Amino acid sequence: MIPARIVLAVQDSRYVEPLLNYAYGSSYGSALQVTAFTRMDSFLHYMSSGEVPNLVVGDAEMLESWLSRGDAPVPWLLLSEGDSPLSRMEDGSSTPKYQPLPQLLEVMIACCKRNGGSLEKQNAETTPxxxxxxxxxxxxxxxxxxxxxxxxxxxxxxxxxxxxxxxxxxxxxxxxxxxxxxxxxxxxxxxxxxxxxxxxxxxxxxxxxxxxxxxxxxxxxxxxxxxxxxxxxxxxxxxxxxxxxxxxxxxxxxxxxxxxxxxxxxxxxxxxxxxxxxxxxxxxxxxxxxxxxxxxxxxxxxxxxxxxxxxxxxxxxxxxxxxxxxxxxxxxxxxxxxxxxxxxxxxxxxxxxxxxxxxxxxxxxxxxxxxxxxxxxxxxxxx
CATH class of the missing domain: 3.40.50.300 (P-loop containing nucleotide triphosphate hydrolases)
Known part of the structure; x- marks a missing residue:
């Protein structure tokens, strides 16, 4: 299995740190590679100049600022805390922001697979x-x-x-x-x-x-x-x-x-x-x-x-x-x-x-x- 590249964009560091600690300390560490941002400017700069991820996961404010720039389309997942215009858009998905961490990580993996960014190596017999x-x-x-x-x-x-x-x-x-x-x-x-x-x-x-x-x-x-x-x-x-x-x-x-x-x-x-x-x-x-x-x-x-x-x-x-x-x-x-x-x-x-x-x-x-x-x-x- 090849890890999926995920960008996590949430302004609350108290939310980000436990999620990262759990992800990398559990079996999900081999399935996901998470690059996290809590600052808007750093997130937007990365999305315009960094590697293209398999999925962007973020809160409404971060995602709205990024999507309004019209960058190259990347699948995204809204961490929802209620009704948001983003949750009604067809080119993305949403999931509750606060839920058990294993369940949230499973949602991320499912989004990656659904959008074709996944996770199986084509030639698993050998790695040169x-x-x-x-x-x-x-x-x-x-x-x-x-x-x-x-x-x-x-x-x-x-x-x-x-x-x-x-x-x-x-x-x-x-x-x-x-x-x-x-x-x-x-x-x-x-x-x-x-x-x-x-x-x-x-x-x-x-x-x-x-x-x-x-x-x-x-x-x-x-x-x-x-x-x-x-x-x-x-x-x-x-x-x-x-x-x-x-x-x-x-x-x-x-x-x-x-x-x-x-x-x-x-x-x-x-x-x-x-x-x-x-x-x-x-x-x-x-x-x-x-x-x-x-x-x-x-x-x-x-x-x-x-x-x-x-x-x-x-x-x-x-x-x-x-x-x-x-x-x-x-x-x-x-x-x-x-x-x-x-x-x-x-x-x-x-x-x-x-x-x-x-x-x-x-x-x-x-x-x-x-x-x-x-x-x-x-x-x-x-x-």
Whole structure:
């Protein structure tokens, strides 16, 4: 089951907080992703510039202000406290504002299903893992991974962005979630504890997931505990990937990796359906890629052969002509991503996610991946 995206717009925070606490602390947490607003200006701004939800649930004043603007139609549900002109409109529904919370959440889910925004994944057999790897730190790997997660979301896919770096680059882009600080640390602890009781048992990752509004995908809150990340083993990483795949919430999992050959990246090399190698057109990048691949071939010939079949090689910061020789004769360049001069002295993090030229090229790359892989959006008309 894939969670439905719901926007809750109620001016009374005393109403919103208990509802959210109950939703995320119960079994409904896996069925609904709720973005709540108690301020009119924030709600209207989100509806004009944020992700299109499956359903808007709100009180009369909030809904009337939004509907009067004539934005793109989105199904809505009025939380009614009496007679209202909205309750007589055919393009929406109404339900009593004050009722048992399980009953109210069931009404929301039923509205999502009735309006076609739901909740079943089209291809539940497998969720492709896309590993972004590079032999060189500073190659733009995280920029590619975050932009790719965002653009796959734009194309209508349910995407999870998993950052496995020791120092998480995505921390520069806050998710906007409140109360989830340290959740990834708790997940790692709970994984270790569960494995002591029942080795190789998958864990439920739903309670630790946050919606990352800048990236338009799901993720975990970054961990700032470097020691904790360096202690992640091959088994830990494999279990985490398997648990994400097995929850069947997503069409694609984009994994951002470290720039060295550790246990975390080894798990990604083994489990990813697609590996995107990020190269730069310079001697050091090509040399390190050559050494990495030579060592992988020597260490595990079978894995290396499988990995090559699952790999695409991309030159980032391409300026129009490849100057240096490729690291090996048996690989070729599958695609290039452009050099963005304005990023040379970057002082605003959000520019990394908003370059029209870069987004266009990443979007083309994502469309090629969809065409070649057969991945399809889980929600018709999503985006």
């Amino acid at each position: 893992v896309i590993g972004i790897v590079s032999p060189l730190g500073g190659s733009g790997k995280s920029t590619i991974a975050m932009n790719m997660a965002k653009q796959l979301g734009v194309l209508g896919l349910r995407v999870f962005y998993l950052n496995l770096e020791t120092v998480n680059s995505s921390a520069l882009f806050p998710s906007g979630s409140v109360g989830m600080e340290g959740s990834f640390s708790r997940l790692l602890y709970d994984m270790k504890a569960s494995q002591e009781l029942a080795p190789r048992t998958e864990v439920s990752i739903t309670p630790y997931i946050v919606r990352h509004h800048s990236l338009k995908c799901d993720s975990f809150e970054p961990s700032f505990n470097v020691k904790e990340m360096t202690e992640m083993t091959l088994e830990d990483t494999s279990l985490l990937l398997t648990s994400l795949v097995s929850c069947h919430h997503y069409d694609a999992i984009v994994v951002d990796t470290e720039g060295y050959m550790g246990e975390r990246i080894q798990a990604v090399l083994e489990q990813a359906e697609l590996l995107i190698w990020v190269l730069l057109d310079d001697l050091i990048s090509m040399h390190k890629c050559c050494v990495w691949m030579d060592q992988l071939e020597l260490k595990n010939t079978a894995l290396f052969g499988s990995m090559k079949k699952r790999s695409r090689f991309i030159v980032n910061r391409f300026t129009g002509q490849l100057v240096n020789s490729l690291p090996r004769k048996d690989i070729g360049i599958d695609d290039v991503l452009p050099y963005i001069p304005s990023w040379k002295q970057l002082h605003q993090e959000e520019l990394l996610l908003s370059s029209p030229i870069y987004q266009r090229e990443v979007l083309k790359l994502c469309q090629q991946l969809l065409d070649n892989s057969g991945i399809r959006p889980a929600l018709a008309g999503g985006g």
